[in-house]
Amino acid sequence: MKRIKLLHFLALAFICISMQAGAQQRTTLSGTVTNDQQEKMPGVTVKLKNTNTGTVTDEQGRYSLPVTASEGTLVFSFLNYATQEVAIGGRSRIDIVLKNEESKLDEVVVVGYGTLQRKDVTGAISSVTAKDLENQPAMTLEQLMQGKASGVQITQTTGAPGGQIEVRIRGASSINAGNEPLYVIDGVPYYNGSQDPDGTSYGTTTPTNALASLNPNDIASVDILKDASATAIYGSRGSNGVVIITTKRGKAGGMRVNYNGYFGVQQVVRKVDVMNASQHAAFLNAWAAANNNPIPFPHPDSLGKGTDWQDEIFRPAVMQNHQVSMSGSMGKSRYYISGNFYDQEGIVINTGMKRYTFRANFDQDISDRLTVSETFAYSKTDSKSVPINGAGKGNVRSAGERALLTSPILSVYDSKGEFNTVPWYGATKFENPVASLQTTYGNLQRDNVTGNITLSYKLLDGLVAKSLVGVNMTNTDNKEYYPRSTTYIGGVLGGLGFLANRRVSNVLNENTLTYSKVISKHKFDVLGGMTTQSEKDFSATNQPTLFPDDRLGINNIDGATGVPMVSSLKTQWSLVSFIGRVNYQYAGKYLLTASIRADGSSKFADGHKWGYFPSVAAGYRLSEEKFIKQLGLFDDLKLRVSYGVTGNQEVGSYQSLPRLVTDASYIVGGQLLSGARLTSLANRDLTWEESKQLDVGLNASFLHSRINVGFDYYKKRTENLLFSIDIPATSGYGSSKALFNTGSLYNRGFEVDLSAALLTHDFKWDLSANFSRNKSVLTSLGESPGTTTLFVGYAPGTKLGQVYLGVFHDQKEIDAYGLQPDAKPGDMKFADTNGDGKFTGDDRLPIGTPMPKYIFGVTNTFSYKGFDLTVFVESSVGRKGDDIDLLNDPTDLTSNKYKKFVNIWTPENAETATVPGPGVSNYSYSTFDIVDRSYFKLRNIRLSYTFPHSLIPFLGSTAVYLSGENLITISDYPGFDPETGSVGYPTTKTVVLGLNIGF
Structure with missing residues (x-):
């Protein structure tokens, strides 16, 4: 119941x-x-x-x-x-x-000497935020910017830690003057030229990136100014574009502490497919037979694979990065303080770099009218290096050359376990790569101090006076030693040492007035001011030889008995400028910007020192018109057009003056006296290089700013090119050069930017993409004589060469072709390009495409609850460059070769050969040496997880992430990397595991 x-x-x-x-x-x-x-x-x-x-x-x-x-x-x-x-x-x-x-339209964009909301911008500006830069394994800002902004081509020319990186904004604007953009860091302009002392006179220079001293983790935003309207305010230094970098500053609120660190492993992006020992021995046999020499290797197959020098020289390398920062406010003061340690082993043995940085940014409201801001940064870099480029013409080879050109027939060690010192057949300037790399000493240390203090005083409502004083001081030491026992150049000179120091100091003062006023529907922003900047540069070098012993090396130069090469050099320059700009708006619909800068530079001749750089831009916000609003389609629709003139002063000092050296000796009255002699002609007309640029742009925003599109078309013409022209020997100046203004260069292209929030619910999907196409053409050489690398109607860097058609397999093919009767079987077949019925030197054409036809980058970010996955791909298409190092030269027997030379022409392989024979008698630079350097890269993939606050309540935002860099490269290029080439220092692929903790 x-x-x-x-x-x-x-x-x-x-x-x-x-x-x-x-x-x-x-x-x-x-x-x-x-x-x-x-x-x-x-x-x-x-x-x-x-x-x-x-x-x-x-x-x-x-x-x-x-x-x-x-x-x-x-x-x-x-x-x-x-x-x-x-x-x-x-x-x-x-x-x-x-x-x-706040939407993208309300974002604040940093422009020259001020800020604007994005919706009010009339120039072509791309922006990269701190979120775009974070949690990626990179030492320098440029590496993080690759593929992130339209119109910006960034090429990593070397994989060496802290190595130089090439940045081009809307193409190259000059031939012999600088092509790097101007960098403005917290209001202070910098030009990223090498500040390292030169290397030895035998081609051992290892230039590094001056921006390697800037810690990317301290960067809050990067704004890239591309058209003349945006860059003309920087006048003589704006023709190559301007990159404005703003570092992080404190915000109101309590103290926030953050730690960000990671550990990672690097490997060479990919190995080059070269011959093994038996294959190279067979090649050397064929070369000897073609030249009627005895066969050096009777049984090449018995040698097997031999030594893989890439495996011996390259290694997995670790890297680590640790940063602690504090930010917040105390009363009316705001602060940001950070310290960073970065340590990257090089993938080449005996190389690597460490960096230590400290930054302190303060802002203090002294009163309602007066604000003081201070920025201070110190960095120290310490690198172990080897020569990066093969500048020594075989006397000193880069790491890549040593890994690829050394014959696999040679072993690392002999039967006694000592380094092998027996060269292979045909080898000249021999050295054992492992021995030379391990025993060469190269150490470069740089100390850099930058800082500025800014006073901002509100004189009246809307009227603000600002004064800035900034300094940038760099001290760099370079020490090198090449042992006589293990290096070729050291053996020739009895040991080669090198000591160098360079000190650069740069001082800036800016004084500006800004006035802002709104009268009914009219809004005015007016800027006026004066700036001065000067730089002093001193360097000294000492190159001793004939050391008694390798063991003490550079630490015992007093024991060196050779006559040392000693030199010193001091240069300085100064720049005085007046600036003015007006921003005008009517009813938030019509926008107008006009600016002018007058620059006076010490680098140019008297009477030509001053240059004037005006610009004007107009914007029309169509989305404010009623008929556009009625469509219900656009959140913003803006048409922009701009025109302006910018300049380029990035040439050496004293180029307009006659220069003297004091190495001359004269006999006067029967006595030998020291004297001076002229080494260059004066150019009393040397003046500014000018770029005139037209830009037409359109910006559109849809669906409550979920989709944003930008389009720009531009034309940029550079006139009065600063050309370095050879002076005839009959002038008495030998083979020296002089700088002249002559010729013109033309860049034209378009850019597209897209950002979209494709999914916005629990699962989010954000997409950003950019596409750029630029065509560069040399339109005039002016008074400059023709060269083999500069041709009117072609891009700078295009070279003169033959059109290669293949191999003559036998005499019948030679007879049938008829245009090369002197050729032999195994020789190269070339095209009659001018159609005159014969093959001559006149059939050479400009060949190759030194710059890509277009570049693009795409970033996809997927988010679900605490997980974030970012996939970034980048591509460069249409670049075709030469690959004329010894790997591709069938006439050379001193070095290893690409594996394609396994199918070289020989009498036994006549019918099926695809590569000219080792005895080729008509080898000439041609399309045989041109390779496609297009690529598609998985530049970065990153997975992170942010822990919920409820799980770790005693911490703030805490995340763990796994990031990979350069994991996949798709390209037909046969070398290490289509970016860097097949010699030099290879690039790396990297995987890191990191942790980001907030308190």
Whole structure:
């Protein structure tokens, strides 16, 4: 009976619960969502908090949602709008107004000497935020910028830690003057030229990147100014574009402490497919036979694979990075302080770099009118290096050359376990690569101090005076030693040492007035000011030889008995400038910007020192027109057009003056006296190189800024090119050069930028992409004589060569072709390009494409709850460059070769050969040496997880991440990397595991 009663009770309870649940399920909430402009909002997510129950609003902003709890909470969310939570409170209808958060249109963009909201920008500007740069294994800013901005081509010319990186904004604008952009770091302009002392006179220079001293983790934003409207305010230094870098500063609030660190492993991106020992021995046999010499290797197959020098020289290398930062405010003071340690082993044995940085940024509101801002940064880099480029013409080879050109026939060690010193057949300037790399000493240390202090005083409402004083001081030491026992150049000279020091100091003073005023529908921003900047540069070198012993090396130069090469050099330059700019708006619809800068530079001749660089830009915000608003399509639609003139002063000092050296000796009165002699002609007309640029742009934003598109078309013509021209020997100046203004260069192209929030709910998908196409053409050489690398109508760097058609397999092919009767079987077949029925030197054409036809980058970011996955790919297409190192030369027997030379022409392989024979008698630079350097790279892939605060309540934001760099490279290029080439220092692929903790 009790069991029956219990069953009855449970049944009754179940019925009551079911009735209650049914009543709750029948409760339906509805309403309408609008924004603060009273516009109805479709696509808004409406969810019952802490449940999976949810919906989205329809085209009229309406929603209907069945709920099971009258006391629950609704959550309304939409991209670029503040998320709102509303208690249901038993209601059946809830209408909500969402407030717009700061959108991309309201982002602040840093321009020259000021800031603007993006919607008010009339120039072509690309921006990279701190979020785009974070949690990636890179030492320098340029590496992180690759593929992130349209119109910006960044080429990593070497994989060496801290090595130089080439940046081109809208193509190269000069031939012999600088082509790097101007960098403005916290208001202070820098030109990223090498500040290292020169290496030895035998080609051992190992230039590094001056920006390697800047810690990327300290960067808050990067704004890249590309058109003349944006860059003309920098006048004589704006023709190559301007990169404005803003470092992090403190914000109001309590102290925030952050740690970011990672450990990683690097490997060479890919190995080069070269001959093994038996294959190279067969090649050397064929070469000897073709030249009627005895066969050096009777049984080449017995040698097997031999030594893989790439495996011997390259290694997996570790890297680590640790940063601690503190930021916040105390009263009216705001601060950001950081310390960083970065340590990267090189993938080449006996190389690597360490960097130590410290930064302190302070802002103090002295009163309601006066604000003082201070920036201070110190960095020290310490690198172990080897020569990067093969500048020594075989006397000193780069790491890549040693790994690829050394014959695999040679072994690392001999039978006694000592380094092998027996060269292979045909070897000249021999050295054992492992022995030479391990025993060569190369150490470069740089100390860099930068800082500035800014006073900003509000004179009147809208009128602000600002004064900035900034300094940048660099001290660099370079020490090198090449042992006589293990290096070729050291053996020739009895040991080669090198000591060098270079000190560079740069001082800047800027004084500006800005006035802002709104009168009805008119808005004015006026800027005026004066700046001065000067730089002093001193270097000294000492190159001793004939050391008594290798063991002490550079630490025993007093024991060196050779006559040392000693030199010193001091240069300086100064720049005085006046600037002015007006930004005008009418009704938020019509935009006008006009600027002018007058620069006076000490680098140019008297009467030509001053240059004037004006610009004007107009913008029309079509989205403010009623007929555009009625379409209901655009959040913003802006048409831009600009025109301006910029300059280039990046040439050496004293180029307009006659220069003397004091190494001359004269006989006067029967006595030998020291004297001076002229080494260069004066150019009293030397003046500015000018770039005139037209830009037409369009920006559009859709779907509440979920989709943003930008398009720019530009034409840039550089005139009065600064050309270094050979002086005839009959002038008495030998083979020296002089700088002249002559010729013109033309760049034309277009750029497309896209950003889109494709999915915006729990699973988010953000896409950003950019595409750039640039064509560079030399339009005039002016008074400059023709060369083999400069041709009117072609891009600079295009070379003169033959068109290669293949191999003459036998005499019948030579006779049938008829145009090369002197050729032999195995020789190269060339085209009659001018159609005159004969093959001559006149058939040479400009060949190769030194710059890519287009570049693009695409970033996809996927987010789900605490997980974030970022995939970034980058590509360069259409570049075709030469590959004329010894790997590709069939006439050379001193070095190893690409594996394609296995199929070299020989009498036994005549019918199937694809490569000219080792005895080729007509080898000439041609399309045989041109290779496709296009590539597609998985530049970065990063997976991170941010722990929920409830899991670690005593910490702030905490995340762990796994990041990979350069993991996949797709290219037909046969060398290490299509970016760097097949010699030099290879690039790396890297995987790191990192941790980011906030307190």
